[in-house]
Amino acid sequence: MRGGSWAVHGQQGAIQQREVHQMITPTMFTEQLVFTTVRIETTLKDGNTGVGTGFFFNMKVDDNRTLPLIVTSKHVAKDTTKGRFQLHEALPGASPPKPSGQFFTVELDNFESQWIPHPDPAVDLCAMPFQPLRARAEVAGKAIFNVSFHEGLILSGKQLEELSAVEDILFVGYPTGLWDEKNNLPLIRRGVTASHPALDFGGRPVFVIDAACFPGSSGSPVLLANLGSYYTKDGSLVVGTRVALLGVLYAGPEMTVEGSIVARPIPTTVLPASITRVMIHLGYVIKAKEIVTLGSHVILEAENRGWL
Template sequence: MPLSPAEQLAHSTVRIECDLAGGGVGTGTGFFYSLDRNENQHIPVIVTNKHVVEGAVKGRFLLTLRNGDDEPAIGKVQAYELDSFQNRWLPHPDSDVDLCVMPIAPLLHEAEETNTKFFFSALDKNMIPAASDLDEMEGLETIVMVGYPNGLWDKVNNLPIFRKGVLASDYKYDWNGKKEFLIDAACFPGSSGSPVLLFDVGSYQTRNGLFVGSRIMLLGVLYAGPQHTIQGDIQVVTVPTLQKQISVAAIPNNLGIVIKSSQLNVFEGMLK
């Protein structure tokens, strides 16, 4: 049977594990994305945050194999470990935008030489909301975030964890003047780099009324969240990747700051 939209979305992400130069292991989320897509070709990349791979001397991820019916071979995976991991990523040219991409075409071609094929579902710029989509939004949409909070995932089947929430700021406007918005959802370490989507399947409400059908859009990429300290101060920190024992000094507000997906358009044409 064809994969449902949710099943396709489950195969759009990859768990990233990094050996950090200062010691320790950090985890984060990446997702597959197609750049420069046209009728004949595209450039496949993995998208994540710069801070996820910063200082990573080695990185690892698992890719699900594709079976003979061009479907995911659930439970069959191949692991990759890459040296000089941080240097393999192309950063967003704006130092204030916490995004980077890694081209994976060489890895896929190398695998094909051994008759190995992977299954993944890549997002692309056609899923980025257009101006007409923004006009239809009510301001309080339900969102879905896909990733690996606290590094957790279904390691037997190599599948991520879905989280639901709502927009905490109106997507039509830039939060505090930056191409960002807020979500009301639990954002734990390991969630950095998670895609945040508007995911309405079956029926959905817009400013123009109730519609029957599907509406799936890539709204942005999680990277940070406000926390309040035990002294009561409020700070904005990137969602951490490193799991370690610490004394409790900050408490998450269950809010996430998300980079708008339009920032991914900067990478179009950069890898040709």
């Protein structure tokens, strides 16, 4: 973007190249979806490692500029010392841009400090400007391929009210760290809304989905996905596709063996525990309007630091 350079704090690790593979050219919505996320691998202060999901989001600064961001859950970056991003390399000279089938890893030190948290401590979201990673790649002679969400994919309050209580959703990420390692691609999962997306579940800016949510899914974008046809609130059938960014998966209720139900952030690590907790096939999703609040906060921080 125009208007100045971004600083990346801390020492920078080497860019690690991966071998070339045959790759799809993303044209359909679901094909594009697998390039909207980035796998985040972390090293924690206690020596353990974790995996989370980040996604690309273009925040509008003004009529001429956008600020590219990587968005994830705060707890993905919490207490981390190092972080690694698995990024796709763009095919040189391709127009429109397309993935080359080659990908590489960028490692950052002082990882937790790279993220700007949501201004509300209770909202489990944070963002990192994407430009420093692009600059790192360009120095190494590489261009990054990705697909970004934007504000135009976020429904207004009135549009959310036009949805039903049960809507088809897709979410993208790395459950229990699983991914297509050979092709650097995430997994797409399906579910339905379990509470109405227009309402603040429990008085907080979240809603609930009926889907299996596992460690590694923290930070996964959750999308309304009516592919081919859908029904309006008055029962009319519409032939066509309706897609929207509804929010970000961050937590899920669990039941202990004693029968207590507790809500806790979806962990980034899979570790043995003395208390058996069972996921109950539900997930908590932060509403997409909070992504915009976070993005506005990042822009303000950038302006205050002279980055824009």
